[in-house]
Amino acid sequence: MLSERRLQVLRAIVQDYVGTEEPVGSKALTERHNLGVSPATVRNDMAALEDEGYIAQPHTSAGRIPTDKGYRLFVDKLAGVKPMSPPERRAIQNFLDGAVDLDDVVARTVRLLAQLTRQVAVVQYPSLTRSTVRHVELLSLAPARVMLVLITDTGRVEQRMVDCPAPFGEASLADLRARLNSRVAGRRFTDVPRLVEDLPEAFDMEDRGTVSTVLSTLLETLVEENEERLMIGGTANLTRFGHDFPLTIRPVLEALEEQVVLLKLLGEAGDSGMTVRIGHENAYEGLNSTSVVSVGYGSGGEAVAKLGVVGPTRMDYPGTMGAVRAVARYVGQILAES
C-alpha cells in the first residue's frame, strides 16, 4: 500500500502534467506544491511509484509522467468531480432551453459539451429500445406504397418506406393505423413485437400480407443496427492534442467516424453512473492514448442513452467529469419537459 504522501506526490504529478503537458521533475514538484519535504525525498517516492507502475519516465533524464494505471488511481481515489459553478449551470440551461426539437437538443448538447470540456463530444440519441411509443403514423404514398413514421416519447422520429405486396386501401390503412396505435401507444418498444403479433388476423385475407409487411418493417427499426444513432462534435479540439500530431489524431478521427466503434465504446461503459475508461482500457486500438468519460442520461430515473467526451489521457478529469455530469443532468430535464 502506498503511503499518504506518495499518493499526494502522484496527485501532484498528475495535476502538473495535465497543466504543463511536460514531464514533471522532483524539484518542480516541491516548488509548486508544499509537500513539506525536499526534492530528494520526492525522488525516492517517485522511484517507488515507478516501481509500482503508476508513473514512467519517457527518457532516462526526464521527469515522470503518469501511466494509465496512475490516472486510474488518480480518478478512483485522489480526485473528486469538480462541480460546475452556478454561472456555468445557468449557461448550460440557457443554451439547451432554446432547442426546437430532438435533433436540435442533440446538436446543442454536442456543441455545449465540446465547448465546456474543450474535447470531442459524443452524444447518443435516445435508444429506441428504452423508449416508449408515442405514435405510429402510416401514410399512403401510392396504392402499394406506405410510409411508416414512428415517434417516441423522447421525441425521436424514425421513418421507413414500405413496399406492399398488394394495393392497400385508404380505409384499411386507417384501420391499421388505429389498431396499431391503440395497441402500442404508450408502451415500451421492447413490448411491441409481442403486442402486434396477432394483428394481421384482424384483417381480411387480401390485406394480411401488407399488414405483415408493415409490421415487420416496424420491428426492423428495433434491430440493433438501425436502432442507435449518435452525433459527434468538437473534433477541432483534437488539434490541441500534442505535437506528435498526425500519428495520434489519425486513428482517433477514424474511430470517431466509425459509429459502430463509438457505440460499442459507449455500450461497454457501465449502465448507470459515470464511467471513465483510460487509455488501454479502451478496447479499440486507435483510442489507446485517449480517455473516454461517459454517463447515461434520461428523462426519469432511467437512462435512455449515453453521452460523453473523448480526450487525451492527459485530461482534466475532475473538470471533465463535472461537465459531463452536469450536461447529462440538464439534457435529462429537457427531455422530460418535451
Added chain:
Amino acid sequence: MLSERRLQVLRAIVQDYVGTEEPVGSKALTERHNLGVSPATVRNDMAALEDEGYIAQPHTSAGRIPTDKGYRLFVDKLAGVKPMSPPERRAIQNFLDGAVDLDDVVARTVRLLAQLTRQVAVVQYPSLTRSTVRHVELLSLAPARVMLVLITDTGRVEQRMVDCPAPFGEASLADLRARLNSRVAGRRFTDVPRLVEDLPEAFDMEDRGTVSTVLSTLLETLVEENEERLMIGGTANLTRFGHDFPLTIRPVLEALEEQVVLLKLLGEAGDSGMTVRIGHENAYEGLNSTSVVSVGYGSGGEAVAKLGVVGPTRMDYPGTMGAVRAVARYVGQILAES
C-alpha cells in the same frame, strides 16, 4: 495569351505536384512528360508562367508549385471531368440502394463520397423550401400540447413541439389536420404561408389562438436558420493533407464544425452545374488553402440541395469532379424512387 506549350507545361506541373506533393523542377518535368524540349526551355516557360502568376516558388532554389490562379486555369481549360468506370458506378449504386430512409441516404452518401475522393465530404439535406409537402401530422400530447410533424416528398421529416394557448380538443385537432393537409399536401413549401393564411377563420373563436400558434410554428420551420441541415464525413482524410499539419488542419476542422459557414459556402456555389472554388476564392479564411467542389442534386431536373467535397487545393480535380458528379446523379435517382 499563353502558348500551347506553356499551357502543357502548366498542366504537367499541376499533375506532377498533385501526384508527388513536392515542388516540381524543370528537369523532372522533361523526364516525366515528353514535351519534346529541353529543361532549359521549360525553365523559360516556367519563368513566364511565374510572371503571369500561375505558378510560384516556395524558395529561391526550389521547384515550382501552382498558385490558386494556376489551378483555376487548369480546371477551366486544361482538365476535363474524369468519368467513373463502370465497376465504380455499379459500386456506387449498390451502396446507395441499401438505404432505409433519408437519414440513411445522406449518411451513406457522405461515406461514399469521402471514400471515393479520399477527402472530406459534405452533403446537404434536401432543402425544405425547394420541396413539396407530403403530409403534416398533428399529435396531441397533452390537452394544450401538440406535436407537429412535417414530411416532405424528399423524405425529410421535421418535428416541433407546440405549446397551445388554450386546451385543444381531439376533434378540433382532427379538423385542423384534415384542413391543413387538404390545403398544403402536394404543394411547394414556399406556397404554404399563402395557403394557410386564412385558416384560423374557419375555426371557433376559442380555437383560433391555438390554430394560429400551430401555423406559425409550421412557418418557422421554413426560416433559413432551421431549414438547412447537413452532414459531413471523412474528416480523417484531413490527416493526409501535408506535413505542416496543425496549422492547416485546425481552421478546416473549425470551419467544418460551423454549419453556418459550410452552408454559406455551398450557397455561394452556382445553383446548377458543378462549381469549383479554389483556395482564396473561398470567402472563409480558414479554407484558404482548400478547394471546394460542389454540385446540386435532385430527384428531377431541379436541384433540391447540394453536396460536395472539401480538400487541399492540391487535389486531383478531374477525379474528384467525376466522383462528385456521379454520386450526385445517383443520389438524385434514389430520391426520385422514394
Added chain:
DNA sequence: GGCTGGCACTCGGACGGACAGAGTGCCAGG
C-alpha cells in the same frame, strides 16, 4: 527509520558550421 544535502552521471535538445543536392537564371552559340 526516514529525511536531507551533495555529487557524479546520463541523456536529450539546442546551437552552429560544413556539405551535398536540387533548381534556378543567364548567356553565348546553333
Added chain:
DNA sequence: CCTGGCACTCTGTCCGTCCGAGTGCCAGCC
C-alpha cells in the same frame, strides 16, 4: 527560338559540442 553550360543560391541534413534538467545513490543528521 531552342539548347547546353555555368555560376549561384538556398535548403535540408549531418555531426560534433555544449548546456541543463533530472536522476540515483550515499553518507550524515534528526
